[in-house]
Amino acid sequence: MIEVRNLTKTYGDTVAVHGISFRVPEGRILGFLGPNGAGKTTTMRILTGYTPPTRGSASVGGYDVVRQPRQVRRIIGYLPENAPVYGEMTVRGFVGFFAETKGLAGAALRRAVGQALDECGLESVADRLLMNLSKGFRQRAALAQAVVGDPKVLILDEPTVGLDPVQIREIRGLIRGMAERRTVILSTHILPEASLTCSRVVIIARGRVVASGTPENIHSTLQESNRMTLLVRGLPDKVEKVLTEVPHVQKVRREGASRTHEEGMEKPFTPRTIEEYQVRVEKDHDIRAELAAAVVGAGLDLLEMRSVGLSLEDVFVHTITDETEGVRHDG
């Protein structure tokens, strides 16, 4: 539905987008993830035909964004960054105006507006002026503007920026609901947004794609190790030695302050000391059983063990850091 091939956009000497390519099949939500200034908005503006690419091509619904901008604009709904609205209009008037620009009139227009207001939960404020509404409602009105007339493709630039957590959750719900019948591309610099809302994620940094795939996929391909957290009772030095000797363990680190008894932190380590240990394990090795056996075999008490995968956030920071500062793996 959306196809971007080798897209490059330069502003003078500044390269905003550098040869990025991706596809969004029909009915999917693509999360376009990257830090601020990575080229997300530029890419979206190219997709809406607002600005042309310097090189490369992009098509939406089979239409080339440069050669057939009008056809593209007929099948997309666009929510620009910061969700601008006409403050002097009522919500209904605002959505109605955009329905008209999409060629709707009369009963069809009223039905489309009603549907969009309903879909975005705006009926209760439909006849109020936008400037008197909260940021959350204005954001929804801007979203309703994009959705009205049932476009096949939704392009949403930072749809949840500036909202409170409750509003964010609501907007995410709305977007997921909308994607049932549409193809959606949304940009964000917030990771949970991508992993919660999107079926596919493209991570870009400095105008280049650094990773793409399903959130789980990106996760596992970029992850070089697994992490285990163990809670063990025993002398820390001994615990660390025992854990390090288990095969495939890369690194052991004692976590945080001592958690002995209520007496306090100053108490010296004893065999009764309880500590948390982070164990980094080589990728694709499940050594939970070996770790447990080693700890128990050394006469220590294993109180807890859990596996902590790298969060998408870790991956994100990791890939971005790699991209901007050269390859750097700590540990």
Added chain:
Amino acid sequence: MTASATAAAAPRSRRPGALVLTVFRREIRQYFQTPGTYVALAFFLLLSGAFFVLIVGQFVEDSARALAAATPSENAAALNVTQQVVTQLFQVLNFLLLVVAPMLTMRLIAEEKRSGTFEMLVSTPLGNWDILIGKYLAALAVCAALLAVCVAYPIVCATYSRPEWPVVWSCYLGLALIVAAYAAFGLFASALTESQIAAAVISFVGLLVFQMIGYLFKAGTLGLAAGALSIGSHSDNFTQGLVSLSDVVYFVVFSIFFLFLAAQILDSRRWRA
């Protein structure tokens, strides 16, 4: 999905001009909801009314003096309500419109650019010309309303004297053409910037230059060219009851030219690096 299948499903506009009308209606509504509109209207009506009173007062005084004079024929001009009132009023209204038109047009595009709605607007199926013409016609409609209110002045004159109606109408035609040119220039200025104030200043100064250019350069080829480009030299004839084709063409071309420039500016994001 193939391109042709999507093409068939894409909604089409009903008829040409429907989108212009959509933009026009929104802008008219916006005019009524913007405080600036009322400020501009109040400014225009108050000042034009005040000037009308002054002009008429002066005329009455001059007439009284002329009647009292020994040889009234020498002061025949002073008794001519058309020249003493209608023509003067034309000059005043012309100048007031020069101030008011930028106030009415400054918001049109600059504010949309500043708030970000412009990006929303141009990613709808609206074309640049739909947007421009819709906004331009809305500005013209407000200006036309102003001019319509000004019909009161000649009517008041007509109650107490006999103005030459053809001159009155040619003055009106002149003002209508002038305001069309002002609005086109104002729209162009508004497309240049994101700041309403900058747009207003650009259009006021720009229009002032176009007004004065004919008076600034008088000699030689430069004077000829300046006269041909000047709004001032093309509006004088209307006050004499003369409607010349060249004047009408000048204002029409002036308006189209600046609308065209505005369209180029809107389009420039597509080719500017």
